[in-house]
Amino acid sequence: QVQLKESGPGLVQPSQTLSLTCTVSGLSLTSNSVSWIRQPPGKGLEWMGVIWSNGGTDYNSAIKSRLSISRDTSKSQVFLKMNSLQTEDTAMYFCARTRGYYDGYYHVHWGQGVMVTVSS
Amino acid sequence: DIVLTQSPALAVSLGQRATISCKTNQNVDYYGNSYMHWYQQKPGQQPKLLIYLASNLASGIPARFSGRGSGTDFTLTIDPVEADDTATYYCQQSRNLPWTFGGGTKLELK
Numbered sequence: 001q002v003q004l005k006e007s008g009p010g011l012v013q014p015s016q017t018l019s020l021t022c023t024v025s026g027l028s029l030t031s032n033s034v035s036w037i038r039q040p041p042g043k044g045l046e047w048m049g050v051i052w053s054n055g056g057t058d059y060n061s062a063i064k065s066r067l068s069i070s071r072d073t074s075k076s077q078v079f080l081k082m083n084s085l086q087t088e089d090t091a092m093y094f095c096a097r098t099r100g101y102y103d104g105y106y107h108v109h110w111g112q113g114v115m116v117t118v119s120s
Numbered sequence: 121d122i123v124l125t126q127s128p129a130l131a132v133s134l135g136q137r138a139t140i141s142c143k144t145n146q147n148v149d150y151y152g153n154s155y156m157h158w159y160q161q162k163p164g165q166q167p168k169l170l171i172y173l174a175s176n177l178a179s180g181i182p183a184r185f186s187g188r189g190s191g192t193d194f195t196l197t198i199d200p201v202e203a204d205d206t207a208t209y210y211c212q213q214s215r216n217l218p219w220t221f222g223g224g225t226k227l228e229l230k
Contacts (some may be wrong), residue, residue, distance in 0.1 A: 035219075045159075045167065045210055045221040094166055104173045105214035106157040110166040113172040119214075 002026040004010035004034070004095050011117050012085050018116060022095030029053070029071055033098040034041040034078045035107060036069060050098055051078055052108040070089075085118045091118075122146045122213050124222035133230045137199040144192045149202045155215040158187055159198045161224075162207045170209075171196060172189035203229065 006022035010078040022034060036048040051069045059067050066080045078095060094098075094114050096107035132138040133193055137143045148155045152176035159167040169178040174194060184205075186197045206229055208228035213221040 044223045045212075047212075047219040055135070056229075058217055061219070104153060104155055104157070105219065106169060106172045106212065107159075107167070108169050108172075108178070109169070113166055 001095060002109045004109060006093060006095050006096060006111045006114040008093075008114050011119060012089075012116060014118055016085055016088055017081060017083045018085050018089070020080040020093055020095075020114060020116075022080070022111060023090075024076045024078070024095075024097070027097060029073045029076060029078065029097050033100050035073070035098045036078075036080045037094045037096055037110075039094070040088070040091045044068065048080070048082075053100065087118050090116065090118045094111050095099065122216055124211050124213060125196055126208050126209075126222035126225045128223065129226045129228065131230045132198075132201050133227045134203060135199055135200045137186070138174060138201045138205070138227055140196040140198075140209050140227070142189075142194045142227060144194075144213060146204070146215045147191050148215035149191055149214055154190050155195070155213055156187075156189065156194045157186075157212045159210045160205075160207045161210065167210065171197065189227050198227075199229065201227075201229070208229065 003025045005023050020021050033052045035050040046093040066082050071078045085120050092113040094113045095111045125143045148179045158171040161167040175187045208224045208226045210224045
């Protein structure tokens with residue numbers, strides 16, 4: 001079955017760079033798209049960006065200047081890098097399989113999430 | 121960005137109907153589809169897809185859940201409500217980038 005699992009450091013210092021990995025199984029990244037979505041404690045969901053099945057990317061304009069999403073299809077991994085972290089970036093970070101153009105762009109499978117705290 | 125507005129909370133009795141609304145500040149219809157989706161999130165868990173394209177039930181979701189609406193007004197209905205349905209429900213639009221979510225509606229039992 002389809003599974004996604006996020007991994008990365010739980011604590012990042014302010015102004016540093018966050019690096020997260022989403023490892024997928026049960027699907028191919030060359031025919032599936034993956035989004036990153038985050039959720040600050042006690043708050044709602046914010047879509048961050050997507051890497052499409054063709055390797056192209058789209059980002060939320062609010063954080064576009066700080067964000068990069070890439071992948072390694074041979075390892076079935078998707079990567080998130082976000083620089084200049086601030087305390088407001090403290091959140092649970094999810095990766096999710098995103099259905100594409102012909103389906104309507106919704107998130108059909110989600111990882112369990114990884115909590116990232118930005119603090120010195 | 122398209123803004124989605126949901127009521128923060130709703131209290132319903134077991135066995136009754138729950139109707140959760142989501143209103144957008146722009147039309148999310150395009151070529152016959154409404155690009156609106158619904159998710160359920162329980163505390164400490166990841167969101168789960170319930171409804172896609174406004175009215176299509178996701179795989180494995182019980183028929184007690186249904187969605188309807190078009191344009192700028194959408195609803196998620198749970199009928200009848202069961203104890204396991206206590207959760208926060210989010211709507212999400214994918215008509216335009218950036219894809220955005222509503223603030224969530226917390227469903228509680230009376």
